Amino acid sequence: MPVVEPVDDRLGALLSTHPVAGERYLRTGGAALAFALGGVLLAAFLITHPDIVAGRLLALAILPTLGGLPIAVVQLNRARRTGRAARYELYENGLAHRTAGRTRSWTWDQVASVDADPQAAEAGPEQVPVVGLGQRLGRHFRCAVRFTDGSRILVDGCTADGPAIAQALLTHRPDAVPAQEAHRGTRVLLWTMPGVIAASCVAVVLMYQYMNSNTEDDIGAGALVALALAMIVCILVFVMSLVAFVMLLIGRRRVSAGPR
Structure with missing residues (x-):
């Protein structure tokens, strides 16, 4: 078990750690990028072989690119910003956010705004395809936090037990409305x-x-x-x-x- 180095004496005892699945961002972003590139290659093939298919169907080849590219950009950008060792830590008097080479911490008094619904992630896997895709991308849960020093964090469904972080924030700062x-x-x-x-x-x-x-x-x-x-x-x-x-x-x- 890895030893957790102290972050800030103001925070008190460590209560729980919540790793961020950065590889999940990378995996879903890579899959979306491959999907988009597949559409580009298919469109290029159809353009160079106009006798194979009518022009109407050429547009259908662009659909994977139009759908996959935005997802790839968002997920890969998250993977870049998060890294492979990111995690949140809950303490008695605040929380901390660790990434590779950087650690930030805040006390509960420094929480300025919390926008979250801890119950949003309690539902099981969604059978609606579009909403189910959002769950795989980590979009089924979102907790946006702003602090008095201007810092911001965004906890989503790719964070282990993210609702516990949101619940702790709302418990200690019920007045921190968006x-x-x-x-x-x-x-x-x-x-x-x-x-x-x-x-x-x-x-x-x-x-x-x-x-x-x-x-x-x-x-x-x-x-x-x-x-x-x-x-x-x-x-x-x-x-x-x-x-x-x-x-x-x-x-x-x-x-x-x-x-x-």
């Missing part, structure tokens, strides 16, 4: 996202009708590929906006319900 501005952006998104969803859906329907009511010779090969790419982008916007809208609604419902 800034009102943090919820203002959520309200704006909840009002604007339905419009984005509707607009992208209408655009997909109109482009699909146009492409299927005209032959490839009438539209032209270049225009057909451009329309197909535009349609797939609109589909991606529709799916991502719909998922984000649902997740925001779920999160707002949890906040409104409060601790159980």
